[in-house]
Amino acid sequence: MRLAGLIQERISDTLSRHRExxxxxxxxxxxLLDEALGFLSGGKRFRAQFAVLGYRAARELDTSGEVTEEFERILDAACALEFFHAAALIHDDVIDRSDTRRGRPAVHRLFSAMHQKHNWRxxxxxxxxxxxILLGDLxxxxADELMQTACDNTPDxxxxxxxxxxxxxxxxxVAVxxxxxxxxxxxxxxxDHDEQLERSTRVLVYKSAKYSVEAPILIGAALAGASEELETALSSFGLPIGVAFQLRDDQLGVFGDEEITGKPIGDDLIEGKRTVLVTLARENLPNTQRRIFDDLLGTDLDSEQVAILQRTIRESGAVEQVEDMISRNVERATDALIGTSIRPDAAAQLTALAERSARRTF
Amino acid sequence: MRLAGLIQERISDTLSRHRExxxxxxxxxxxLLDEALGFLSGGKRFRAQFAVLGYRAARELDTSGEVTEEFERILDAACALEFFHAAALIHDDVIDRSDTRRGRPAVHRLFSAMHQKHNWRxxxxxxxxxxxILLGDLxxxxADELMQTACDNTPDxxxxxxxxxxxxxxxxxVAVxxxxxxxxxxxxxxxDHDEQLERSTRVLVYKSAKYSVEAPILIGAALAGASEELETALSSFGLPIGVAFQLRDDQLGVFGDEEITGKPIGDDLIEGKRTVLVTLARENLPNTQRRIFDDLLGTDLDSEQVAILQRTIRESGAVEQVEDMISRNVERATDALIGTSIRPDAAAQLTALAERSARRTF
Incomplete structure (x- = not known):
């Protein structure tokens, strides 16, 4: 995809400038700079793509042609999102004690390995x-600088x-x-179930749904001078897609293929994440089974135990419930685009990208 | 001091807005928000003061009178520096495993204590x-938002x-x-001594001298529309004052009074910081004494051992060397103001603040 190439090029250029x-x-x-480049060379670039489509929802922009000054502005904003996301993931992996990210060792593991290699004190x-911590801060x-450049170069x-x-x-x-x-x-x-579902949903909305989809779209749209009415419509599209995006992440965190996700199998189960999926599964279990489930969740599970928990969740019916929620959210989002002033070609591509992010396997 | 009061007020207002x-x-x-307010209610506010004086070096501003829109802009920039500094210290204390800051437990210790109090899992x-990590990120x-507001409201x-x-x-x-x-x-x-002195000086310059004094002055001056020539002069003033500021910090890190600095006695010795002071002291010691010194430095010292290292450093003559360096840097800075277009009242106050920051006991 051309956009991904342009984003990567701009990321590399930005890092070279900082290196100088x-x-x-x-x-x-x-x-520090080498790790930055390594880390920023991976990822799905969903945020960058949503930002560019948010822009195009409000304003015509040919992203297959020449990279004009206008195109550069939204590319800068899109790269800002990728830099910020990289920073957030690096800190997140420290906080979650995750050893793997994007199929490579997490950044804190890379710095530890460097220490060991040199036999330091x-x-x-x-x-x-x-x-x-310091690479995340950097x-x-x-990310701020890139966002700043995008905004400074916007005449409006x-x-x-x-x-x-x-x-x-x-x-x-996202920090809160x-x-x-x-x-x-x-x-x-x-x-209690209702309380837990509310809490798990709140985390899902703020830590991921708004951050991964709604905010990138709105940033792009605002930069293009979208009207308030258009922003409201894009919110009504972006938030449910963000919810679907994260519900898919919850499924992948339990059932995802290590080879494709780049994260260990059953990662969320070992971490003991109280996702919506896990909350629904628990509610569906008889008391004795729920107690066994709770005892295992968030412990250092071997692959057999992971398989037991996976089977329990699947048999509880929670997987179907979550799939239904994903479908309903995608539907609600698509409906929100009807009768709005979103530019038609952008609407079609937003829908396609939304589908991809809700149905992804990685 | 009125400025300190205005800064504190603006910090509290900003935090209230975020809370809402x-x-x-x-x-x-x-x-998270309570810890932010607690942490931001302390500190010496040197950076904020240097920023305001940087502004006044280039442009008349009555800081004793009404808080005009113009005054608000530089106050926002000054607060941005205080927010950023708080974030840096919070992460720094994690990295340096410091348990105390500004006479209170470090932020990571406060969150640990909260965990213990609630008997969490x-x-x-x-x-x-x-x-x-998350409060620092927030x-x-x-900080960025405040700087943004200051810049957005600047007509030039x-x-x-x-x-x-x-x-x-x-x-x-500062991150690097x-x-x-x-x-x-x-x-x-x-x-080797020369190599070590070069490295210790590089850390001193980038981690502290530029960050604590030169950059705040330049940010203030630039916001006031300072000419390039004036910025150069302010750099020639700010950098040596920053060096003096950090050399004083090195002295306080070894000899500072716990009651006044809010940090444990001999903190830098326990952490094993390779400061310019320590590097000079080692060079002055005979070989056998240096070996004993090296064996103790960076270990879990008791108060008697701290006292031994303090005495060794004092008797090595390094304290006088560092005092000389501080004086020479202050002198060089003051000389740099002569014959420049810095506004005279700001020059006088910059000199006074520089003296205070180089001679401080906390």
Whole structure:
């Protein structure tokens, strides 16, 4: 896909510029920049694509032709989202103690391995943690810079400020959503079903649905000068697609193929994530089975135990419930586009991308 | 001091606004915001003051009178620096495993304590780490928003972009400088004296000198539309003051009074920081004494051992050397103001603030 290539090119150019600017700090800092490039060379680029389509929903833009100044602006905003996402994932993997990301060792593991290789002093793990925190911080600030450039180069000042406001809200909400997610895992027990479903849904909405789909679309649309009415329509599309996106993630976190997702099998089960899928499965189980389920969840499961939990969830009917929810959310989103002022070619491509993100296997 | 009061007020207002915006995420998220307010209610506010004086170096501004729109802009930029600094310290304390900051438990310790108090599941330490990483991320994004507001409200677009560029460079350099600092501690041994002094100086310059003094002054000056010539002069003032500021910090890290600094006695010695002070002290020691010194540095010292290292450093003559360096840097900075277009009242106050930051006892 051409867009993916343009995004990757811009990411590499941005990192080269930073590498030059940081040259006075000496070569010892290069591993930070190398890890940044390695990490930013992967990923599904959903956010970048949603941002560009958000833009095109409001304003004609030929993304197959020449890269005009206008095209560059939305590419910068799209890259800002990819930088920010990389930063968030790097910190997230520290917080979730995840060892794998995008089929490679997580960034904190890479820095630990560097420490071990050089036989340095002190704890390799702690050095890994430090490297990951600082690389995440660096990528956050570079995300800001890119967003800044996109906004500065937008002639319509009101549009630029609105785009910026969406970006700001997204950042706050995802950090707080992530905090709520961590908090959820600390509770010794699941809450009552209704309460737990509400909490799990709140985490899903703020940590992922708004962040992965709704916000990128709105940032793109605002930058293109979308009307308030159009933004509302795009919200009504983006939020349910974001919900579907994350519900799919919940399924993949339990049943995903390691080879395709780049994450270990049953990762969410080992981490003990209280996802909507898990919450629904528990509600469907008879009491004795639920107690066994709770005892296993969030422990250091072997592959046999993972298989037991997978089977339990599947047999509980929760998988179908979640599939239904995904379908209903996609439907609701598609309906929201009817009768709006969204440009027709963008509407068709948004629908296609939404389908892809809700049905993906990775 | 009036400025400190205005800064504090603006910080509280900003946090209240965020609290309202985040209300839909529920009350569970409030501890994050409470810790933010607690943490941002302390500190020396040197960066905010340097930013305001940088502004006044280029442009008349009555900071004792009414808070005009113009005054608000530089206050926002000054608060942005305080938010960013808070974020950096919170992450720094995780990285340096510091348990105390500003006379209170470090943020990661506060979140751990909250975990223990509620008797939650899982490791309290890891929850502390997660809370600190996420609060740091949140404050970074709020710093960015404040800087954004300051720039958006600046009618001179070129000035706003230059201020923003200084802010961006500062953020990159401090993260990389911090990485180099951590890296330094991993080396099994000190390098040869010249090499070690070069490395320790590089960390001092990027992690602190530019960040604490030069960048805040330049951000303020750029926002006021300073000429290139004036910025150069302010750099020639700010960098040596920043160096003096950090050399003082090195002294306080070894000899500081716990009651005044809010950090444990001999903190830098326990952490094994390879500061310029420590590097000079080692060079002055006879071989046998240096070996004993190296064996103790960076270990879990008791108060008697701290006292031994303090005495060794004092008797080595390194303290006087560093005091000389501080004086020479302050002198060089003051000389740099002569014959420039810096507004005279700002020059006088910059000199006074520089003296205070180089001679401080906390």
């Amino acid at each position: 600017a940081l040259a006075p700090l000496g070569t010892d800092a290069l591993p 002190g704890a390799a793990d702690h050095f890994g943690l430090a490297g990951a 990528l956050q600030s570079w 000042r009101v549009a630029a400020r609105r785009a910026r406001a969406h970006f700001n809200r997204m950042r706050s909400e 959503g992530q905090y709520l997610d961590v908090l959820e895992e600390q509770h010794p027990e699941f809450a | 915006a985040l209300a839909p995420l529920g009350t569970d998220a409030l501890p 899982g490791a309290a330490d890891h929850f502390g780490l997660a809370g600190a 404050l970074q994004s709020w 677009r070129v000035a706003a972009r230059r201020a923003r560029a200084h802010f961006n460079r500062m953020r990159s350099e 400088g911090q990485y180099l600092d951590v890296l330094e501690e991993q080396h099994p041994e000190f390098a």
